[in-house]
Amino acid sequence: MVDVAQHIRIFDQKPADELVPKRTAAIKDLASKLTGPKDVDGLMKMASNLVAAAKFDKKLPEELAQEATASIKKQSPAFVREGRDLELSTIALLAMLGAIDGGTKQGIIERLNFLSAGVWLGLSFQQPNKESRIEALRVEVLHAARDYVARxxxxxxxxxxxxxGAPLKPENTNLGEVVSNLRASVERLNRNAVVDxxxxxxxxxxxxxxxxxxxxLYDEASAYSAAIAFGLDGGARLRRMPLDVHKHLVLRRIRAAEPVSLAGLIAAVGDDRLRILTKIPDASTARTNPEIFPVMSSLLSGSAPKSASKDLQSVEAWTVRALLEATALGLINQHEV
Known part of the structure; x- marks a missing residue:
C-alpha cells in the first residue's frame, strides 16, 4: 500500500487534509497510464522518464510531465504546472509504486514487467539523493521494482x-472437459520443459x-573483458531475469582485479569491445536508453558518458551489472507486448 501522506511532505510539509485524497486519486490515475505504451520501446522510454524524475534535479521529461499534470487536474482543476516540478516528480514516482502494487507478479512477461525492469536497472545505477525524504522515496521505488521483477x-x-485429467464418462458426455484438461496438462508440461x-x-x-x-577463452582475456563476456554469455541463456543462484554461478568464475569506474571499465576492455558489442542482444534499445543500460550503451559508443559516476566498483559488481543488462535486452529482443 502506497503511503501517499508521508511522501506528499516532499513538496508540502504541512499538507491540508483535502490534498491527500486528491493526490491519491491523481496517483491512481497516472499509475494506469504508465503501462499504456503498447510496445517495448515505449515502455523503456517511460522507464527512462521515471528514472529521470527520480533525480529531482531538473524538470521532468515533457511527456511524463504532461501526463502527471493531466492526472492532477482531474482532481484539482486550478493546478498550475509552472514551478511544481518537485510535486510532479513525486507524483510520478508514487504512481510507479501504485502500478507495482497492483501488479500480478505471476511470472507472465507483460508490460509492467518490462517497465519495472527498466526502472530497477535505471535507479540501481543512479547516485543517491542527499535529501533524505526524496532518497527514501527513490529507494522505495527501486526496491519495489526490483522485487516485482524478482518475484x-x-x-x-x-x-x-x-x-x-478427469476420466471419460460413458458415451463421452464429458469429452469437452477431458480435452480441456489434457490441453492444460500439455501446456504445463511444456512450461516445465522450458524451465528445464x-x-x-x-x-x-x-x-x-x-x-x-x-x-x-575467458582466461585469455583480461579480467574486465571476461567480466562483460560472462554477463553477455550468461544472459543469452536466460529466459527471465536472473535470480541469486544465477549470479552466484557467474561470480564463482571471476578473476581478481582492481575496482574501476565505468569509464575505466570501457578503457580496460580495450580492443575486445569490437567483438563484445556484436553480442549485445538489442543494441538499438541500449543506445536510446543509456540511463537504463549504461554498460551496454557505453560499450556501443566506445566511452562512458560525461555524466557517468566516477565511483569505483568491483569487477564482481560490473559482472552482475552486465548480466542484468544483457538479460533484460535479450528479453526485450525476444518478446512483444
Missing amino acids: GAENARERKAPAL REEIDFLWWSVTKWSSALDG
Whole structure:
C-alpha cells in the first residue's frame, strides 16, 4: 500500500487534509497510464522518464510531465504546472509504486514487467539523493521494482505437476472437459520443459571455458573483458531475469582485479569491445536508453558518458551489472507486448 501522506511532505510539509485524497486519486490515475505504451520501446522510454524524475534535479521529461499534470487536474482543476516540478516528480514516482502494487507478479512477461525492469536497472545505477525524504522515496521505488521483477522471475521458474485429467464418462458426455484438461496438462508440461531447458543450458555453460561473446577463452582475456563476456554469455541463456543462484554461478568464475569506474571499465576492455558489442542482444534499445543500460550503451559508443559516476566498483559488481543488462535486452529482443 502506497503511503501517499508521508511522501506528499516532499513538496508540502504541512499538507491540508483535502490534498491527500486528491493526490491519491491523481496517483491512481497516472499509475494506469504508465503501462499504456503498447510496445517495448515505449515502455523503456517511460522507464527512462521515471528514472529521470527520480533525480529531482531538473524538470521532468515533457511527456511524463504532461501526463502527471493531466492526472492532477482531474482532481484539482486550478493546478498550475509552472514551478511544481518537485510535486510532479513525486507524483510520478508514487504512481510507479501504485502500478507495482497492483501488479500480478505471476511470472507472465507483460508490460509492467518490462517497465519495472527498466526502472530497477535505471535507479540501481543512479547516485543517491542527499535529501533524505526524496532518497527514501527513490529507494522505495527501486526496491519495489526490483522485487516485482524478482518475484515474477521466480514464479515463472516454478515447476508444477500437471493436473490429473478427469476420466471419460460413458458415451463421452464429458469429452469437452477431458480435452480441456489434457490441453492444460500439455501446456504445463511444456512450461516445465522450458524451465528445464534454461537450467540445463545455464549449468552446462557455467562449466565451459569458451566465450561466445569473446570468440575465445575467458582466461585469455583480461579480467574486465571476461567480466562483460560472462554477463553477455550468461544472459543469452536466460529466459527471465536472473535470480541469486544465477549470479552466484557467474561470480564463482571471476578473476581478481582492481575496482574501476565505468569509464575505466570501457578503457580496460580495450580492443575486445569490437567483438563484445556484436553480442549485445538489442543494441538499438541500449543506445536510446543509456540511463537504463549504461554498460551496454557505453560499450556501443566506445566511452562512458560525461555524466557517468566516477565511483569505483568491483569487477564482481560490473559482472552482475552486465548480466542484468544483457538479460533484460535479450528479453526485450525476444518478446512483444
